[in-house]
Amino acid sequence: MKVFITKKIPQAGIDTLKEAGFEISVHDESDKLSQQELIKACQDVDLLLNVGQGKLDSTFFSACSHLKGIALTSVGYDHVNLDAATKAGVPVSNTPDVLSDATADIAFLLMLAVSRKAFFRANQVLNGAWADFEFTKDLGIELYGKTLGIFGLGRIGLSLARKAQAAYGMNIIYHNRSRNTEAEKLVEATYVNFDTLLKESDVLSVHTNLTPETQHRFNAQAFQRMKDSAIFINTARGKIHHEMDLTEALRTGEIWGAGLDVTDPEPMQADNPLLKMSSVCVFPHIGSATIETRTQMAILASNNLIAVLKGNKMPQVVNADVYKEK
Ligand SMILES: NC(=O)c1ccc[n+]([C@@H]2O[C@H](COP(=O)([O-])OP(=O)(O)OC[C@H]3O[C@@H](n4cnc5c(N)ncnc54)[C@H](O)[C@@H]3O)[C@@H](O)[C@H]2O)c1
Numbered sequence: 001m002k003v004f005i006t007k008k009i010p011q012a013g014i015d016t017l018k019e020a021g022f023e024i025s026v027h028d029e030s031d032k033l034s035q036q037e038l039i040k041a042c043q044d045v046d047l048l049l050n051v052g053q054g055k056l057d058s059t060f061f062s063a064c065s066h067l068k069g070i071a072l073t074s075v076g077y078d079h080v081n082l083d084a085a086t087k088a089g090v091p092v093s094n095t096p097d098v099l100s101d102a103t104a105d106i107a108f109l110l111m112l113a114v115s116r117k118a119f120f121r122a123n124q125v126l127n128g129a130w131a132d133f134e135f136t137k138d139l140g141i142e143l144y145g146k147t148l149g150i151f152g153l154g155r156i157g158l159s160l161a162r163k164a165q166a167a168y169g170m171n172i173i174y175h176n177r178s179r180n181t182e183a184e185k186l187v188e189a190t191y192v193n194f195d196t197l198l199k200e201s202d203v204l205s206v207h208t209n210l211t212p213e214t215q216h217r218f219n220a221q222a223f224q225r226m227k228d229s230a231i232f233i234n235t236a237r238g239k240i241h242h243e244m245d246l247t248e249a250l251r252t253g254e255i256w257g258a259g260l261d262v263t264d265p266e267p268m269q270a271d272n273p274l275l276k277m278s279s280v281c282v283f284p285h286i287g288s289a290t291i292e293t294r295t296q297m298a299i300l301a302s303n304n305l306i307a308v309l310k311g312n313k314m315p316q317v318v319n320a321d322v323y324k325e326k
C-alpha cells in the first residue's frame with residue numbers, strides 16, 4: 001500500500017511504516033500544500049498521514065473516498081469533517097494519551113510564566129530596560145495553595161491537575177459535561193457547575209475539545225464572572241475563547257493574566273495587542289512539541305495505518321461508525 005505524508009515526521013514513524021512494507025511519499029514542508037494539491041497527491045495512494053492541523057472537509061472527502069484510512073498526528077480532530085469521512089467510508093484515527101503529559105507541561109509552564117510575568121521580564125533584559133532593583137513595580141502572584149479550575153477533566157486536564165496538586169498543593173475544581181469519577185480516584189478534585197468554576201478559580205485552564213458547545217465559551221460574560229486576580233490558560237483550541245473579549249477583559253482588569261498555546265487564527269500576528277501586555281504569554285501551539293512525544297505520535301499514527309494494511313480496524317479510530325456502515 002502507498003502512504004502520502006503531508007509533512008516530515010520523526011524517523012521512527014518512517015521506519016515503522018517501511019518495516020511494514022509501505023511505499024511512502026513525504027511532502028516537502030517548505031512548500032505549503034493547498035487543498036487541491038493534497039487532493040491530487042492522494043489520488044494514487046491508499047492511505048494518508050495528515051500531519052498537523054490541515055483541514056479535511058467535505059470537498060476533500062468527496063474527492064478522496066477511495067482512501068482506506070487517514071491517520072492524524074493530533075488528539076484533536078476538529079479540523080476534520082468526520083460526518084463526511086464516515087459518509088465516504090474513510091476511517092480516521094488520532095493520537096490520544098501519548099501527548100497528555102507534554103501538553104499539560106505547557107499549561108503548567110504558562111501558569112508559572114504568566115503568574116511571574118516571565119516573558120515581560122525577560123523582554124526587559126532583552127530590550128535593555130533592566131534598570132534598577134525595583135521593590136514594588138510589576139510584581140507577580142504566587143500559585144501555592146490557590147484554586148486551579150479545570151474546564152474539561154479528561155486526559156490532559158487530569159495530568160495538569162496531578163502536577164499542580166503535587167507541586168503547588170493547589171486545590172482542584174473542575175467542570176465537565178458529567179462528573180469524571182475515574183479521575184477523582186487519581187486526584188482530589190471537586191466537580192462544580194460552570195458558574196462556580198468561573199467564580200472560584202484563581203487559575204482557570206481549558207482542556208475540552210473544540211465543539212459547537214465549547215466554541216467561544218470564554219467570552220465577555222464569562223470573563224466578567226471571573227476573579228479580577230484570575231489567570232486564564234488555554235492549551236486546547238483558540239476558538240474556545242473569544243479573543244477580542246479576552247483582550248478587553250485583560251485591558252479593563254476583569255481578569256489579571258492569560259497564557260495561550262492556541263490562538264484564533266493561528267499563527268497570531270506579531271502586532272496583536274495581547275503580546276504587549278505584561279501578564280500575557282503566548283506560545284505557537286507547542287503542546288506536544290518534544291522529541292519523545294512527537295516520536296510516540298508518529299509511531300502511533302503509523303500503527304493505525306498498519307492496522308488498515310492488515311485488514312484490521314484502526315485502534316484509535318475517531319469515527320467508529322464508519323465500520324458499521326461498511
Ligand atoms: N496545544 C496543543 O498542542 C494540544 C495538544 C493536545 C491536545 N490539545 C487539545 O486538547 C484537547 C483535549 O485533549 P484530551 O486528550 O485531554 O481530550 P479528552 O477527550 O481526554 O478530554 C476532553 C474533556 O473535555 C470534556 N468536554 C468535552 N466537551 C465538553 C463540554 N461541552 N463541557 C464540558 N466538558 C466538556 C470531556 O468530557 C473530556 O473530559 C484536544 O481536543 C485538543 O484540542 C492541544
Ligand SMILES: O=C(O)[C@H](O)CO
Nearest residue numbers: 052073074075076288
Ligand atoms: O490536538 C493536538 O494533538 C494538538 O493540537 C497538536 O496538533
